[in-house]
Amino acid sequence: MTNEMLEIDGYKVAKQYKYMETHEWVFDQGDGTYKIGISDYAVKMLKELTYVEFPEVGETFSKGDVVIVVESLKASGDVYAPFDLEILEVNESLEDEPQKMNEDPYGEGFLAIIKATGSVEGLLTAEEYIEKLKEYLAEE
Amino acid sequence: MKPYSPYLGVSSEELKEMLQTTIGIDNALELFSDIPDDLILKEAPKLPVGPMTEPEIAEFFTELAKLNKNPTELVSFLGGGVRQIYIPAFLDEVIRRGELYTAYTAYQPEVAQGMLQLLFEYQSLMAELTGMNVVNASMYDWSTAAGEAALMSVRLTGKKNIVIASPISLARRGVLHNYLEPQGIKIVEPYLEKNSPFIRYEELKKAIDENTAAVYLEMPNALGYIDPRAHEIGEITHEAGAKFVVGVDALSLGLLKPPAEYNADIVVGEGQAFGNAPNYGGPLLGIFAFNYDKKDIRRAPGKLIGMTQQEKTGEKGFTITLQAREQHIRRAKATSNICTNESLTAAISAIYLSALGPKGFKELSLGLHKRAQYLKKKLQELEMVQVMFPQAPFFADFSVRYGVSNHKEFIHTMIDRGFVPGYPWDYDPSLFVLGVSELHTRQHFDRFANTLKEVLA
Structure with a gap:
């Protein structure tokens, strides 16, 4: 799969992905499962990532719950549930190589594979997310 | 505005x-x-006197303060983890050195390298004494460290009962209660064995079950005694999938086995006696130690100081590590709400222990035990004093009954004669817990025994 990238101010945004305002991305794998991760902007804000605190496989969350916590040298960030979900798989390779999140946030640096257990509506398209980023960047 | x-x-x-x-x-x-x-308070409290001029106020409070006894002028057998000790003169000299301070408070990452190194040394020393391989840069005191250990056990196991396997002081229980109860964590307390300073084993076994997050054992316990079943208690704790938390009077570790040897998962304790004055009960020094696990370490409370190396030159430096789980970064979602600590008392204890060295520390520990043995023997010679649990092993504290009906009056009489005759046990004021310190000499013990003979006659 080629991952077509849009870019704003040096921050990459994967075109086929959906986003949350809080910088999570969601990729529909087409079989009812989704990959989730955090955007290039988010990893660049957190800087060097060092650790991910995963939930258990099989755990369920409601939209807006904190699902995963990512930790960098001097900050930590909550990853929120984009919709009601169940955890199918977590990216355990990040335990040894958390830097993958910095190097390839939309690919090898994904966080988990999830199953939607409710409506998946209400996410931003890549273009809409770029508009949000513009707002954030203007505030900086 | x-x-x-x-x-x-x-x-x-x-x-x-x-x-x-x-x-x-x-x-x-x-x-x-x-x-x-x-x-x-609905209205301002009525002051007994006043208004006064500044010199009058100074005189008023000087007179008031005279009602307090100066403990250094008394022979005090108050123990229970906090002890009057001798503070060597060099300690003050070293702890005041400029290399240890910057304008930043001690819990900020920009704190001086000197202080960071001392805290790193403190952690290393405590790791050696407890046998555990991770020690945080300190907690407030033994009680809060015990509370944090209980919370960490709950985070690690997902269970909600804490079983107390020793008699503990009212103060400690109060802190545990405040830490745990509001979070829906239950404290389970089996009864004491008859005529024994230990918990009923059968009842303890029953209390430890699939809901147990941690079993908390004090070595020595609040009455002064060392539970010979520590190893077995650890085993039944682990069989139930719970964490074995051991609380220690750190001074005893020059003589007693490190808790790691009887398989403690978390060790907490009081380190005040490592060069710190009793400070009216605080600041003290809470020790918190556990074993490294990549995930567990992030569920641990408090600050951790790490050593690192400059990539090119290999030069060593010290830094606060794993800060992202702490309050100053993670705010309300922090692993624990302690990101400050007792840096100064921890640094003092590192200086104190470094000066003592392993041999000196062993001698100190053994010296306390020998003093307590001597005092016990002296008191056993007195007909009117009942030395409790004479068969139970102890370190530097043990319990007695003086056979008096008015305990308060007895305490005052003894204080007037220059002795604090121990600490009246919270749940039975006729039981006194006596603790010795290295300030005590044979003459002190002999005089104490003679005074008791007169007062109790």
């Missing part, structure tokens, strides 16, 4: 403006609405 001077009082108009216009409430008391109404 116009600026108000922090040094001058505000007028009632200004107060009204601050309350109503700025924050939109009518009455300053509304700011304290979280506090139960019956606990709020």
